[in-house]
Structure formats: C-alpha cells, structure tokens
Amino acid sequence: MGKWGPLTAVCLGTFMLLLDVTIAIVALPDMARALHASLSELQWVIDGYALALGALLLALGAAADVLGRRRVHVAGVVLFAVASLLCGLASEPGTLVAARVVQGVGAAAMLATTLPLLGSVYQGRDRSAALGVWGAVSGGAAAVGPVLGGVLTEGPGWRWIFFVNLPVSVASVWLTLRAVPESRGRRGVGIDWAGTVAFACFAGAITYGVVRAGADGWTSAVPAGSFVLAGLALVAFVLVERRVAHPLLDxxxxxxxxxxxxxxxALAFNGVAFGVLPYTSIWMQTVLGMSPVRGGLTLLPLTGASVVVALLAGKLLHGAPARLTIGGGLLLIGxxxxxxxxxxxxxxxxxxxxxxVLVGIGTGLVSPAIAGAALAAVPPGRAGMAGGAVxxxxxxxxxxxxAVFGTVLTSRMRDTLSLDEAHTLAGGGAGALRGELSERTLRTAFTAGLDAASVAAGxxxxxxxxxxxxxxxxPRTVVGRAGAPVEQSAGAPRV
Structure with missing residues (x-):
C-alpha cells in the first residue's frame, strides 16, 4: 500500500470517530423534535459518546499493547459500526443515548491505538509529518462535523449522520488489515480493570452532577451526591494506581x-474550542431560523482555519517547543x-x-502539538498509556x-425566563415558547446565555x-560522556 498506507488507514478511522464527536451538533434541534428529547437528554447525546470515549481510552490503550494494537483497532471499528446502526434506528432518547455510549466504546478502541500505531511505523521527520497530517485530520474532523451534519440532516435526515458510518467502517477495516502491521507494547503487562472502573465512575459522576446542577442547582441533593461520588471514585483511582503492578497512568x-x-x-482544548457550539447551533436554527445546512456552513471559518494551520504546523514547526504551540494555540482559542x-x-x-477564525487557528496549532508531546514524553513501550492519557x-x-457551559447558559437565561422556559429554549424549543413570550425576549435571553457561556469558556x-x-x-541539556550535549526529554515533550 506504499509508505503512507498505514497513515491513510489510521486517519480514516480517526476522521470517522472524531467526526461523530461534533457531527450531532447541528442535528440536535431535529433530534429534539423527532424524539421529544429534553435539554439534558440532548446533552447526553453529546456527552454519552465523549465520556465513554474518554473513560475507556487508558484501559483500551493498555489492552492494545498486550493484545495487539491493530486487532483492538479493528474490533473497535466493528463495534462502532454496529452502534452507529443502532443510533440511526433509535426511536426514543434513552435508546439513542445508550447506543451513543456503545459507539463511544468502539471509538475508544480506535483512538487509543492511533498514536501507538503511527509511532510504531514512522520515525524522525516522517513521524513528525505523519503527526501533522493526523493532527489536521483530527482537528478538521471535529470542525467539519457540524457542516456535514447539517447537509445530512437537511437532506436524507438526521439518522443518516449515523448511517453514513457504515460504508466508511467497511473501508476502514479493509484498509487497516491490508496496510497496517501489527504491533504490541511490553510483554507481561496486565490490564488495570479496577482503575478503569474507578476512573469511569469519576468521569460519569462529575459530568452527571454538572448536567443536573443546571436544572436542580449546585447544592441540591442529586448534584451534590454526584460530586461526592466523583471525589470518592477519584480517591479510589489514585489508590489503585499506586498499588497495581501495571497502572493505567503512572x-x-x-x-x-x-x-x-x-x-x-488537553483537558481545556476540546471543551473550550467546541463546548459552546451545540448551543450556538441551537440558537442559529431555532431562534434565527437557519436551516441545518446554513447553520453548519457558518462554521466554515473555523473549519478552514483549523485544517490549513494544522497541515502547516506539522510541516513547519518540527522541533518547536510544545509550550509555544500548545500554549499559544490555547491562547488563541480562549x-x-x-x-x-x-x-x-x-x-x-x-x-x-x-x-x-481565531479558534480555528488555535485548534490547528494545538492538535498536532498535543499528539507529538504525548509520544515524546514516554518510551515507545508506553505509547499506549501516553496517547490514552492525553x-x-x-x-x-x-x-x-x-455540561458546564450549558449550565452557565441556562443560569444566565433565568435572569429573564423561568427554569422550565430556560431549559425549553436551550433545548431547541423556541417554537413552543413563541406563543407565550415575545421574539425579543427569546433573542435577549438566548444571546445573554451564549455570551455568558462564551466568557466562561474563554x-x-x-x-x-x-x-x-x-x-x-x-528540555534541559546536559553533557554526555563524550562531551556532546544530550537532551533530557523526560517531562519536557517537544513536537
């Protein structure tokens, strides 16, 4: 398949799984109408996928080091395809959320193996170029998602944002088996399932608490209990990681x-760059009256800037300090x-x-820099752990x-609306409120909420x-035995 066959195979799967992080954004109003979904259910359509993806990355990265990275990657693509079919067939919000969680599990198996697979195939400047392309694909996929989602939603319907994954999955499996060599990490390394469960409980509980806080208040029983559970789960995770022979995170x-x-x-990157976009899309469609396609096309400035800058950064910023590319990119995003x-x-x-445009430029800088920093920070045998952690x-x-910016949004809306009205408006129900509230009131409330969410994100x-x-x-430089300078890369990653 040629020198860049493995890169093509990995990037195809990466594009598909990261596309599904944001592709549902523009379809949220149509989903809400078709499935009679509430704001919290719409949030879980987004967060169920992202949480499963994030919570299982570390464990599946470690499993891939043992079982074989290509094998785990292909299994993830198959599971992702099955879950995508279930998403497209969902008839009520709970089913859709559950299918999105399963989809996230498959995506975790795919994403956990992408950087280790690339790291095992490419070295030196080839690795830097490959990571630049991968960064452009990953940054571009998240940005292209709303545009493609708008086209599919307005065309064949929102269910096709999931059905479209089926032929792409078939192509991804075929190309991966044909072009990507199998690779493994260190032998004799176990899988830390206890740490996986503890971390998943932490991630799920803290997100659930934030989502419920938007409706119940931060000090109400359910959010407070969720935060306590999250704290206990985090303590348990730390204790397990300190004692287990082969921890998920050293x-x-x-x-x-x-x-x-x-x-x-890494924690701030995706949340700040894309966390407000679901609500911006709902505002554009349900308040301004845009079609899904037009609502998706409004994000083209972000999309174009992120793809172009990521491609250029991978080629031109080889050796640039990660602190400048990541830090400078985040400054632009904020x-x-x-x-x-x-x-x-x-x-x-x-x-x-x-x-x-500024967010797009920053995204294009951060994506490849984060990937390079993850691989440079650890020995090759720990690539699965490093890539999974980031x-x-x-x-x-x-x-x-x-979750957080949605809570900020509805909290600001409640300056002029009741709790139920704020959640209805934020959940795409502007049409249902137009008989009760004036158009100016709806616009004022929503834009005030979006401004507050944007300030919090910024x-x-x-x-x-x-x-x-x-x-x-x-990196610090020390003198080796022969008098030549030697870089100390531990803890000081560079692109």
Missing part, C-alpha cells in the same frame, strides 16, 4: 510539571471564544466570524465543557494557556 508522571502542563492543555461574547437581541451570526483528557474536557482557555506556558519548559 502517577509519578504527575511530578513532572511539563506532563501536568500538557494534560491541562481569545477567539471571548470574541464570540458580543451577541445581543439584534445581532446575527456574522459577528462570530472573527472568533471562529486523549482521555481531551474527551473528558469536551464532555465537561458541554477565561478557561486563557487560564489553561498561561499554565501551559509556565509548566511546559524546553
């Missing part, structure tokens, strides 16, 4: 400021999100374009971003950028 890495900085950047907090009852979507942080950040992004710039330092 906690000693957290003593390295550079590794912590990369993880902070600033771009802050630039989107300019809406009022009389403005249209075009005022968001400058912010979209991608876990990205997906958990996205799930939390959707501040988060800028704060994360500062932490990355402070914590991720350039």
């Amino acid at each position: 906690l000693s890495l957290l003593r390295e400021p550079a590794f912590v900085g990369v993880m902070v950047g 600033s771009g999100t802050l630039c989107q907090a300019v809406l009022d009852s009389g403005t249209g979507w075009t005022v968001l374009v400058p912010g979209f 991608n876990t942080a990205r997906q958990l950040g996205y799930a939390l971003g959707v 501040v988060t992004g800028v704060t994360a950028a500062v932490l990355v710039l402070v914590l991720v330092r350039t």
